[in-house]
Amino acid sequence: xxxxxxxxxxxxxxxxxxxxxxxxxxxxxxxxxxxxxxxxxxxxxxxxxxxxxxxxxxxxxxxxxxxxxxxxxxxxxxxxxxxxxxxxxxxxxxxxxxxxxxxxxxxxxxxxxxxxxxxxxxxxxxxxxxxxxxxxxxxxxxxxxxxxxxxxxxxxxxxxxxxxxxxxxxxxxxxxxxxxxxxxxxxxxxxxxxxxxxxxxxxxxxxxxxxxxxxxxxxxxxxxxxxxxxxxxxxxxxxxxxxxxxxxxxxxxxxxxxxxxxxxxxxxxxxxxxxxxxxxxxxxxxxxxxxxxxxxxxxxxxxxxxxxxxxxxxxxxxxxxxxxxxxxxxxxx
Amino acid sequence: xxxxxxxxxxxxxxxxxxxxxxxxxxxxxxxxxxxxxxxxxxxxxxxxxxxxxxxxxxxxxxxxxxxxxxxxxxxxxxxxxxxxxxxxxxxxxxxxxxxxxxxxxxxxxxxxxxxxxxxxxxxxxxxxxxxxxxxxxxxxxxxxxxxxxxxxxxxxxxxxxxxxxxxxxxxxxxxxxxxxxxxxxxxxxxxxxxxxxxxxxxxxxxxxxxxxxxxxxxxxxxxxxxxxxxxxxxxxxxxxxxxxxxxxxxxxxxxxxxxxxxxxxxxxxxxxxxxxxxxxxxxxxxxxxxxxxxxxxxxxxxxxxxxxxxxxxxxxxxxx
Numbered sequence: 001x002x003x004x005x006x007x008x009x010x011x012x013x014x015x016x017x018x019x020x021x022x023x024x025x026x027x028x029x030x031x032x033x034x035x036x037x038x039x040x041x042x043x044x045x046x047x048x049x050x051x052x053x054x055x056x057x058x059x060x061x062x063x064x065x066x067x068x069x070x071x072x073x074x075x076x077x078x079x080x081x082x083x084x085x086x087x088x089x090x091x092x093x094x095x096x097x098x099x100x101x102x103x104x105x106x107x108x109x110x111x112x113x114x115x116x117x118x119x120x121x122x123x124x125x126x127x128x129x130x131x132x133x134x135x136x137x138x139x140x141x142x143x144x145x146x147x148x149x150x151x152x153x154x155x156x157x158x159x160x161x162x163x164x165x166x167x168x169x170x171x172x173x174x175x176x177x178x179x180x181x182x183x184x185x186x187x188x189x190x191x192x193x194x195x196x197x198x199x200x201x202x203x204x205x206x207x208x209x210x211x212x213x214x215x216x217x218x219x220x221x222x223x224x225x226x227x228x229x230x231x232x233x234x235x236x237x238x239x240x241x242x243x244x245x246x247x248x249x250x251x252x253x254x255x256x257x258x259x260x261x262x263x264x265x266x267x268x269x270x271x272x273x274x275x276x277x278x279x280x281x282x283x284x285x286x287x288x289x290x291x292x293x294x295x296x297x298x299x300x301x302x303x304x305x306x307x308x309x310x311x312x313x314x315x316x317x318x319x320x321x322x323x324x325x326x327x328x329x330x331x332x333x
Numbered sequence: 334x335x336x337x338x339x340x341x342x343x344x345x346x347x348x349x350x351x352x353x354x355x356x357x358x359x360x361x362x363x364x365x366x367x368x369x370x371x372x373x374x375x376x377x378x379x380x381x382x383x384x385x386x387x388x389x390x391x392x393x394x395x396x397x398x399x400x401x402x403x404x405x406x407x408x409x410x411x412x413x414x415x416x417x418x419x420x421x422x423x424x425x426x427x428x429x430x431x432x433x434x435x436x437x438x439x440x441x442x443x444x445x446x447x448x449x450x451x452x453x454x455x456x457x458x459x460x461x462x463x464x465x466x467x468x469x470x471x472x473x474x475x476x477x478x479x480x481x482x483x484x485x486x487x488x489x490x491x492x493x494x495x496x497x498x499x500x501x502x503x504x505x506x507x508x509x510x511x512x513x514x515x516x517x518x519x520x521x522x523x524x525x526x527x528x529x530x531x532x533x534x535x536x537x538x539x540x541x542x543x544x545x546x547x548x549x550x551x552x553x554x555x556x557x558x559x560x561x562x563x564x565x566x567x568x569x570x571x572x573x574x575x576x577x578x579x580x581x582x583x584x585x586x587x588x589x590x591x592x593x594x595x596x597x598x599x600x601x602x603x604x605x606x607x608x609x610x611x612x613x614x615x616x617x618x619x620x621x622x623x624x625x626x627x628x629x630x631x632x633x634x635x636x637x638x639x640x641x642x643x644x645x646x647x648x649x650x651x652x653x
Contacts, residue, residue: 002441002442002443002444003442005441006438006439006441006442007442008443009437009438010438013430013434013438014427014429015429139427140427142643143425143426143427143428144423144425144426145425145426145427147391147421147425148425148426148439148482149389149439149442150390150391151414151419152412152414152439152442152443152486153388153411153414153443154389154390154407154411154414154440155411329393331347331348331386331391331392331393332386332391332392333386333391333392
């Protein structure tokens with residue numbers, strides 16, 4: 001317990017922790033501010049005008065549908081409408097899809113938009129956790145603080161795991177508090193300049209699950225940053241691998257896989273699994289044989305929560321096991 | 334007296350893919366008795382720091398046996414570590430923390446009373462600079478902080494690796510006085526240092542190592558006596574004539590412009606009598622006792638020679 005208390009004090013005595021926290025809070029504050037400023041509650045005149053525009057568009061669309069069906073009945077190739085194969089005229093020109101809201105300025109809808117914004121929070125807190133987790137152990141190795149600590153507590157694995165536990169507990173606490181304030185800000189934004197929507201028990205339950213997954217993502221990112229810095233005994237390897245992965249693993253791989261025409265390239269990118277984790281599954285489209293000359297209906301495929309959990313779990317287990325093994329075996333010189 | 338540190342047959346080879354193998358410790362032995370200030374001496378790269386790091390659980394030994402305060406280590410290190418204060422090599426601290434915060438974190442981790450922080454800051458002379466960030470400290474101040482961190486636990490055994498490194502002359506003297514005071518209070522001090530004059534002044538006993546192996550060990554007086562060659566410096570009115578007299582009597586005398594150096598003299602009184610009987614009256618007779626530096630250089634084979642650049646691993650290798 002003494003060691004945990006000391007590590008908590010150490011974590012919050014570090015300037016880097018506070019700088020990263022300020023950056024995180026600043027970014028989330030800007031998100032809330034941007035949403036508040038961009039949201040407008042429409043006046044009755046604006047609503048009436050939008051409904052009038054929507055009605056006009058619906059009528060136009062209906063006319064297009066009739067022309068489309070007429071052209072199909074005539075069998076004249078020169079009169080055919082172009083749209084992706086597999087769609088009917090009724091599906092391609094559906095007046096019911098046109099809403100008055102499409103012609104009004106954006107109104108922030110708490111119920112509809114908060115789940116996605118909570119995923120954004122998860123991503124930002126994950127970046128915070130990755131950097132702080134890596135720095136917390138990396139700077140200790142680099143400065144010799146870890147050597148000093150091991151002279152006081154010569155139990156390597158408990159020291160390493162206590163440090164990891166400390167930074168994970170901090171991310172939970174910070175993620176919960178910052179997330180709570182962030183949600184409160186969005187709630188106020190919706191109250192003042194948007195609309196709430198129906199906030200029933202199902203909504204809150206679903207939101208809690210999104211929040212839990214976001215927080216889990218942040219904890220995983222923290223653990224990965226910590227483990228990489230622990231393996232490299234410096235913050236730089238973790239940050240280098242993180243940035244390197246984004247450049248090579250995401251952007252570079254996308255280009256290479258596209259050039260090689262590999263099917264379902266998203267399978268090989270962590271961001272796909274992150275999206276699947278945050279969104280309770282993610283659907284991807286594989287255009288495969290489609291081309292501008294031969295338009296076709298893209299094949300859809302899905303990564304579900306289990307896929308994301310498996311990939312994330314394997315990465316975490318491998319990295320943590322490697323960090324622990326190395327901590328046990330490698331000399332402190 | 335009981336042994337506080339016992340090392341027997343300690344071996345360690347560093348292995349690196351790029352740099353290959355390097356034997357740092359080659360069946361090292363060392364014993365430090367309770368209540369003593371024990372000097373641990375050796376040329377650069379002779380294995381002193383590796384020995385201390387191994388003793389403190391930072392480095393894994395390949396072979397050998399170690400006991401600290403009567404307990405086998407590293408197995409029992411967690412149980413005895415509260416009674417061992419140590420600094421190993423250069424002082425290492427997180428630069429953005431103040432000295433007080435650094436000590437506070439260590440005291441919290443060790444479950445120590447906070448009043449001890451002020452005591453050690455006072456003791457090492459950092460009381461008035463304790464709130465400044467460590468990265469603004471000079472090497473000497475960092476060294477003082479390192480000593481403060483080692484003293485925080487009120488240890489029975491204090492292990493100090495080059496504690497005088499970077500200290501000003503007054504700091505070196507303060508460090509010497511502090512070690513004496515600690516030893517007088519019952520603390521055993523294991524001191525690794527290259528300032529051999531200091532070691533000779535402070536230490537009760539020494540271990541000298543070369544290339545990972547013990548060259549000699551024992552009380553300082555005994556180590557020096559073992560290398561006493563019975564050398565005398567003699568001044569008389571006529572050095573050449575006196576040299577001839579001594580030569581006749583079988584005493585080796587080296588003639589210098591203003592004095593004679595005699596070697597292998599077991600009884601200086603015999604020289605006094607012999608020269609006086611032949612009318613050569615002494616104006617000076619000084620026994621030239623070896624100091625720790627000369628013994629160290631001789632034992633480790635590191636005596637500098639003009640025009641020869643000695644490499645760090647050029648030192649004596651003792652046969653098993």
